[in-house]
Amino acid sequence: MAQGPSLRAGVGADGDLLSAEGDWTAAHAADLDRLAHAAPPHVRKLTISLEGVGRLDTFGVWALERLRRSVVEAGAQAQLAIPQDARADLFAGVDKALARPSGQTGRRDRWGTLLHRLGRSAEAFAVDFAAFLDLTGRLTFCFAQGLRHPARLRLRSAVHHLDRTGLRAVPIIALMCFLIGCILAQQGFFHFQRFGATDYVVDLVTILVLREIGVLLVTIMVAGRSGSAYTAEIGSMKMREEIDALRTMGLDPVEYLILPRILALIVAAPLLTIIGNGAALYGAGVVAWIYGDMSPAVYIERLHEAASHIDLEVGLIKAPVMAFVIGAVAALEGMKVQGSAESLGLGATASVVRSIFFVIVLDGIFAVLFAAMGM
Amino acid sequence: MEADEVITVSDLHVTLAGHEVVRGLSFQVRRGEIVGLVGASGSGKTVLLRTMLGLLPKTSGTVEIMGVRLEQATPAESRRIGGRCGMMFQQGALFSSLTLRENVEFPMREYLDGSDAMYGDVALAKLAMVGLSVEDADKLPSEISGGMTKRVAIARALALDPDILFLDEPTSGLDPIAAGEIDRLIRTLQRVLNLTVFMVTHDLNSLKSVCTRILALYDGRIIAQGPMQDILAFDHPWLRAYFRGERGRAAQLA
Ligand SMILES: Nc1ncnc2c1ncn2[C@@H]1O[C@H](COP(=O)(O)OP(=O)(O)OP(=O)(O)O)[C@@H](O)[C@H]1O
Ligand SMILES: [Mg+2]
Numbered sequence: 327m328a329q330g331p332s333l334r335a336g337v338g339a340d341g342d343l344l345s346a347e348g349d350w351t352a353a354h355a356a357d358l359d360r361l362a363h364a365a366p367p368h369v370r371k372l373t374i375s376l377e378g379v380g381r382l383d384t385f386g387v388w389a390l391e392r393l394r395r396s397v398v399e400a401g402a403q404a405q406l407a408i409p410q411d412a413r414a415d416l417f418a419g420v421d422k423a424l425a426r427p428s429g430q431t432g433r434r435d436r437w438g439t440l441l442h443r444l445g446r447s448a449e450a451f452a453v454d455f456a457a458f459l460d461l462t463g464r465l466t467f468c469f470a471q472g473l474r475h476p477a478r479l480r481l482r483s484a485v486h487h488l489d490r491t492g493l494r495a496v497p498i499i500a501l502m503c504f505l506i507g508c509i510l511a512q513q514g515f516f517h518f519q520r521f522g523a524t525d526y527v528v529d530l531v532t533i534l535v536l537r538e539i540g541v542l543l544v545t546i547m548v549a550g551r552s553g554s555a556y557t558a559e560i561g562s563m564k565m566r567e568e569i570d571a572l573r574t575m576g577l578d579p580v581e582y583l584i585l586p587r588i589l590a591l592i593v594a595a596p597l598l599t600i601i602g603n604g605a606a607l608y609g610a611g612v613v614a615w616i617y618g619d620m621s622p623a624v625y626i627e628r629l630h631e632a633a634s635h636i637d638l639e640v641g642l643i644k645a646p647v648m649a650f651v652i653g654a655v656a657a658l659e660g661m662k663v664q665g666s667a668e669s670l671g672l673g674a675t676a677s678v679v680r681s682i683f684f685v686i687v688l689d690g691i692f693a694v695l696f697a698a699m700g701m
Numbered sequence: 702m703e704a705d706e707v708i709t710v711s712d713l714h715v716t717l718a719g720h721e722v723v724r725g726l727s728f729q730v731r732r733g734e735i736v737g738l739v740g741a742s743g744s745g746k747t748v749l750l751r752t753m754l755g756l757l758p759k760t761s762g763t764v765e766i767m768g769v770r771l772e773q774a775t776p777a778e779s780r781r782i783g784g785r786c787g788m789m790f791q792q793g794a795l796f797s798s799l800t801l802r803e804n805v806e807f808p809m810r811e812y813l814d815g816s817d818a819m820y821g822d823v824a825l826a827k828l829a830m831v832g833l834s835v836e837d838a839d840k841l842p843s844e845i846s847g848g849m850t851k852r853v854a855i856a857r858a859l860a861l862d863p864d865i866l867f868l869d870e871p872t873s874g875l876d877p878i879a880a881g882e883i884d885r886l887i888r889t890l891q892r893v894l895n896l897t898v899f900m901v902t903h904d905l906n907s908l909k910s911v912c913t914r915i916l917a918l919y920d921g922r923i924i925a926q927g928p929m930q931d932i933l934a935f936d937h938p939w940l941r942a943y944f945r946g947e948r949g950r951a952a953q954l955a
Contacts, residue, residue, distance in 0.1 A: 355813035359816045384859075385813075387826075392822070412892040415893075416889070420823075420826040423825035423835070664841075664843055665797055669798075
């Protein structure tokens with residue numbers, strides 16, 4: 327019954343004859359593919375007969391058409407006895423597809439030369455930077471307007487995001503900073519012992535945590551947790567035309583979606599930094615007590631001596647600025663998302679990678695600034 | 702040879718979010734039939750279709766496709782059935798990262814053992830059959846119109862020349878000429894491939910010109926089934942309103 331496709335050669339009324347037999351269907355795709363290229367050599371006039379064909383589908387029709395065309399391309403004559411029933415429609419469809427002008431089969435050119443790509447990325451960077459400035463301007467404008475008409479600040483939405491990005495991040499940030507504090511202290515005691523300088527471990531940990539580690543850990547965590555979420559949310563809203571819907575209602579997506587999110591981040595980051603600092607110093611204290619034989623009372627006293635309010639301020643000044651950059655990068659990457667799921671994924675990745683990069687660059691700039699200011 | 706009934710649904714119940722959408726529904730579809738499912742918006746047509754394909758959980762009842770119960774199917778069986786069913790989703794559900802042609806090629810690559818040239822050509826042929834031009838084939842789903850999305854979705858459902866085709870509103874959102882072409886394509890494929898089609902549609906023209914049988918869904922049950930004239934003769938207030946309302950009459954005069 328179910329029999330694979332085959333071609334039987336014979337001699338017809340005028341010229342050669344090929345009789346197609348069996349089922350020419352998708353189930354026999356490999357055979358069809360072989361038969362499509364099985365044109366007999368040295369024919370001048372070929373007729374392909376379909377009388378013996380059982381089932382025939384689009385794949386079978388493709389093979390028959392390909393066969394006929396390969397004979398014609400070799401300079402001979404070939405004709406296909408197209409059945410005059412519903413199957414003719416299949417032939418018409420395949421014919422249209424095969425008749426396409428050659429050279430159109432190629433995909434779009436995705437890979438240019440190296441120079442070309444270099445130029446493209448430089449251009450993309452400039453465009454991104456302009457978009458960043460543009461967004462900063464819009465946000466400032468919206469914020470200023472919001473100060474005059476507080477309803478436009480969308481505080482309800484900001485509080486919702488504050489809960490998501492701030493409150494819910496507390497456990498993981500506290501835990502992470504606690505562990506880092508422990509590790510810093512342990513390393514300090516272990517290495518400083520050799521110089522008999524364990525007295526300075528507390529100074530090391532305090533300055534490191536308050537000025538750098540606390541705020542860096544928190545902002546990196548925020549970029550990974552909230553920045554990527556923001557990009558995914560805004561990106562999928564862009565993808566499903568929700569942002570266009572907002573625009574046609576006369577609502578500004580910057581005011582409605584981006585400003586509340588960034589405000590939430592700016593408020594959350596310093597608070598999280600304080601919590602992170604506390605957790606790290608607590609962790610260091612625990613290690614100092616257990617591993618470094620320093621009683622909590624001594625540790626706290628050293629802490630008082632080592633830490634100045636300037637160290638704390640340095641960390642807390644950096645946090646909101648970094649939060650702003652994280653939020654802005656996340657929003658920009660989200661707005662860049664095109665229609666495809668792939669571009670959403672790329673956007674989320676780019677958002678995290680870029681915001682962490684900028685956080686570190688900013689940290690370097692701040693270090694220079696604070697040094698110049700003697701802080 | 703397989704049994705004549707390719708789809709058997711018996712006493713199906715589906716509850717979603719605490720609301721019983723499908724309440725005790727039974728019907729059969731035989732090989733070669735083109736069955737149209739009608740029902741008010743929100744009456745559960747899409748839910749029924751998705752449940753039949755195992756995409757939504759059912760509360761009770763059975764669905765057999767080609768003699769196999771989906772929940773009892775071995776992985777090999779469900780793959781075999783997957784290769785012989787084509788589904789077109791109401792919203793298209795195209796793969797957004799693939800071009801239109803790659804979307805149609807996708808099931809071929811998964812199920813067949815042919816060559817790239819074959820897939821490419823046949824995919825273009827499918828796209829041509831649903832009325833798309835060769836130039837459109839390299840576009841991405843985000844770059845095409847709503848009607849084009851419908852057509853590509855149909856082309857992808859047809860990619861493997863399946864035995865059973867499930868269509869969720871294939872002609873809604875298409876202009877009348879395009880809708881007519883789709884109707885003609887469905888009829889052609891049914892004749893050539895002895896395809897079984899189960900389609901949800903609100904298009905009275907398709908119901909009249911392609912469907913060999915109509916199922917009317919109301920209140921979670923099938924209230925009437927049969928060819929168009931039987932349904933028209935059936936006395937039920939909702940059916941009367943559906944087919945004899947102003948729009949219904951206009952379509953029947955055409
Ligand atoms: N995932 C879901 N969860 C909860 N309820 C759902 C879900 N999907 C659908 N419903 C509900 O089931 C009912 C039937 O929806 P369905 O999409 O099947 O309608 P339909 O008959 O296809 O309508 P239309 O003709 O507008 O496409 C609706 O009331 C809908 O709200
Ligand atoms: Mg529906």
